[in-house]
Amino acid sequence: AAAAKALHDGLVVASHGRHCLVETPTGERLICHPRGKKSQAVVGDRVHWQASEDEGTIEQVLPRRNLFYRQDEIRTKSFAANLDHVLILIAAEPEFSEHQLARALIAAEAERITPIIALNKSDLVEPFERAWTKLAPYRRMHHGVLPLSLKASGEADYASLMKLLAGKSTLVLGPSGSGKSTLTNLLVPGATVLTQEISQALNSGKHTTTSTTWYWIDEARTTGLIDSPGFQEFGLNHIAPMQLAGLMPDIAEHANDCKFYNCTHLHEPGCGVIANVETASSGPGAISASRYKIYGELFAELSQKRY
Ligand code: GDP
Ligand code: ZN
Numbered sequence: 001a002a003a004a005k006a007l008h009d010g011l012v013v014a015s016h017g018r019h020c021l022v023e024t025p026t027g028e029r030l031i032c033h034p035r036g037k038k039s040q041a042v043v044g045d046r047v048h049w050q051a052s053e054d055e056g057t058i059e060q061v062l063p064r065r066n067l068f069y070r071q072d073e074i075r076t077k078s079f080a081a082n083l084d085h086v087l088i089l090i091a092a093e094p095e096f097s098e099h100q101l102a103r104a105l106i107a108a109e110a111e112r113i114t115p116i117i118a119l120n121k122s123d124l125v126e127p128f129e130r131a132w133t134k135l136a137p138y139r140r141m142h143h144g145v146l147p148l149s150l151k152a153s154g155e156a157d158y159a160s161l162m163k164l165l166a167g168k169s170t171l172v173l174g175p176s177g178s179g180k181s182t183l184t185n186l187l188v189p190g191a192t193v194l195t196q197e198i199s200q201a202l203n204s205g206k207h208t209t210t211s212t213t214w215y216w217i218d219e220a221r222t223t224g225l226i227d228s229p230g231f232q233e234f235g236l237n238h239i240a241p242m243q244l245a246g247l248m249p250d251i252a253e254h255a256n257d258c259k260f261y262n263c264t265h266l267h268e269p270g271c272g273v274i275a276n277v278e279t280a281s282s283g284p285g286a287i288s289a290s291r292y293k294i295y296g297e298l299f300a301e302l303s304q305k306r307y
Helices: 098-110 125-134 155-165 180-187 191-202 241-247 249-255 272-279 289-304
Strands: 008-016 019-023 029-034 046-052 055-061 067-071 076-081 085-091 114-120 145-147 169-173 212-216 224-227
Touching: 008 055, 008 191, 019 046, 019 055, 019 191, 085 098, 085 155, 098 114, 098 241, 098 289, 114 125, 125 145, 145 155, 169 180, 180 191, 180 224, 191 212, 241 249, 241 289, 249 272, 249 289, 272 289
Parallel strands: 029 055, 085 114, 085 169, 114 145, 169 224
Antiparallel strands: 008 019, 008 046, 008 212, 019 029, 046 055, 067 076, 212 224
């Protein structure tokens, strides 16, 4: 009678509050609840679960490769784990915030996740050119920028995107209006309806959307796409101010030239970063004035969070 129940493998594909939707290796899905605080799982988590009536109990969350955070007014909360890529989808229109883009890149860098920046709506010629120019510092970085038109050019354009995504799990982020739902619905026909069904199941029939959902874009279930609304509230609270420069590759490149090992690159004499911003502000390998400004803003923000 007291025999231990079997533990099963699962992947968390959606969550709402303390409820999770867990997918089994054969593709069935069931609602699970965590056992205690220790088994609190997020989308992308691999878990061990145990059957209990028609639902399940998560007994263990397996060790994570990485963990992503979001931030509301009050606190920082984890929301996705075990990602290979972060796809930052911005568009020619509406105009994107460089500050938000930089935040997302830093968050990815901090978790050692490869970011992909895609600039959508290349069919809108003039706004696209403006945005492409604004992205010059990002095009110079290791990840580059992928031009894209989800609406106009279809196949050819996202063939290169598909190549990047294949066999990986990718979190899609971006400001409202950039084309995230267009992308999801292109890659996962019926995604919107599926999300609504999942939300209702997890939230006892109420019409709300879950914050994060995992989709498979291939039948073999090897390529995962994770949708999550919200961009501005990217959680960076877990990053110390002195770590920041190391997470911005263009700034890190010049931080070795500083006179002081603990240089903040804000006001010190003999700072390699400041020297670069002042002298080389448009040449190749230069830190752009806008990037340096963002560095200063984020440094101040992260410093405040400590007290
Ligand atoms: P989301 O808020 O990020 O989910 O953005 P949506 O997917 O809802 O797209 C916002 C609007 O941009 C919609 O009207 C789309 O039809 C449109 N849109 C998406 N991709 C393209 C594109 O490549 N070119 C143009 N011109 N419009 C697009
Ligand atoms: Zn310095």
